[in-house]
Each structure stands twice: as C-alpha cells, then as structure tokens.
Amino acid sequence: MFDKRLMKMCPESKKYIAGNILLQFLELCCNIAMIMIIAFSVQNLYNKTWGLTNLNVPAVIIAVTVILRFFTTKYAVRMSYLASRTVKRVMREKIYTKLLRLGTSYREHATTAELVQESIEGVEQLESYFGLYVPQFFYAFMAPVALFFLFGFGGSWKLAAVQRLVSFLR
Numbered sequence: 001m002f003d004k005r006l007m008k009m010c011p012e013s014k015k016y017i018a019g020n021i022l023l024q025f026l027e028l029c030c031n032i033a034m035i036m037i038i039a040f041s042v043q044n045l046y047n048k049t050w051g052l053t054n055l056n057v058p059a060v061i062i063a064v065t066v067i068l069r070f071f072t073t074k075y076a077v078r079m080s081y082l083a084s085r086t087v088k089r090v091m092r093e094k095i096y097t098k099l100l101r102l103g104t105s106y107r108e109h110a111t112t113a114e115l116v117q118e119s120i121e122g123v124e125q126l127e128s129y130f131g132l133y134v135p136q137f138f139y140a141f142m143a144p145v146a147l148f149f150l151f152g153f154g155g156s157w158k159l160a161a162v163q164r165l166v167s168f169l170r
Contacts, residue, residue: 016083084131
C-alpha cells in the first residue's frame with residue numbers, strides 16, 4: 001500500500017526515488033535493445049543472410065548494453081540507499097524531537113526499552129519501504145505500459161495485448 005503521508009514527511013527522498021525509477025527504466029531499455037540485437041542476429045544467421053563475420057557489430061552493441069546495465073543497476077542501488085538514508089535521518093530526528101517534547105511523561109505509556117526498540121525497528125522498516133518498495137511500485141506500472149507501446153508500435157498490437165494481459169495476470 002502506498003502511503004502519501006510518509007512521502008510528505010520526507011519530500012527530499014522523492015528525487016532519489018525518481019532517480020531509482022529512471023535508472024530501472026533505462027535498464028529495461030538496455031534489456032530491450034540487447035534482446036532485439038540478439039533476435040535480429042539469430043534471424044539473420046538462420047536465414048543465412050549473415051555469416052559469423054557479421055557478428056562483430058552486434059557483439060559490441062551487446063557488450064555496451066551489458067556495461068550500461070551494470071552501471072544503471074549500480075546507481076539504482078545507490079539511489080535506493082540515498083532515499084532510505086534520508087528517510088532514516090528525518091524520521092530519527094522527528095522521533096527524537098517528539099521525545100524531547102514529551103519529556104519524562106512518555107514513561108506513563110511505554111517503557112524506555114519498548115520505545116527504543118519500536119522506533120528503531122520502525123525506522124528500519126521505512127528503509128525498505130522507501131528504498132525498495134516505492135520505486136518498485138511505480139516501476140511495476142511503467143514497465144508494462146512501455147512494453148505495450150513498444151510492441152504495439154513495433155508492428156504487432158496483438159503481441160502487445162498478450163504481453164499486457166500476461167503482466168496483468170501475474
């Protein structure tokens with residue numbers, strides 16, 4: 001479930017989440033390019049319009065896409081870390097200021113150990129929420145739509161519809 005209140009509490013993490021989504025989308029584009037080059041090369045080899053000497057350019061393109069995928073994955077993980085780090089810092093500051101505001105009266109509702117444990121575990125869960133769940137949530141909506149239009153404008157709306165249906169059923 002997507003929680004707008006959590007996003008409002010830490011607006012500076014939005015740029016890292018957007019960066020993560022963009023990098024995941026670029027990784028998808030690299031995957032598409034790599035698969036298309038492989039399919040095109042296999043088709044030409046099967047039809048005997050190419051020989052093994054014609055595979056130099058596709059091999060270089062595939063190598064470049066693999067390198068690009070490496071860097072996009074690396075920086076997507078970095079963006080995930082930066083988003084969660086920002087959230088952890090902000091949430092810990094808010095918890096600390098609230099405890100200072102409450103003073104010693106918090107002991108009427110919970111023990112110190114209980115409060116510390118719950119605040120630490122809660123903040124750590126927010127790390128996975130902001131760093132992993134939210135970017136994946138938006139990417140999961142964008143990727144099938146992008147593939148639908150790619151397959152559709154690539155010549156086969158039937159294939160696009162089947163791909164969309166399969167991704168919907170997952």
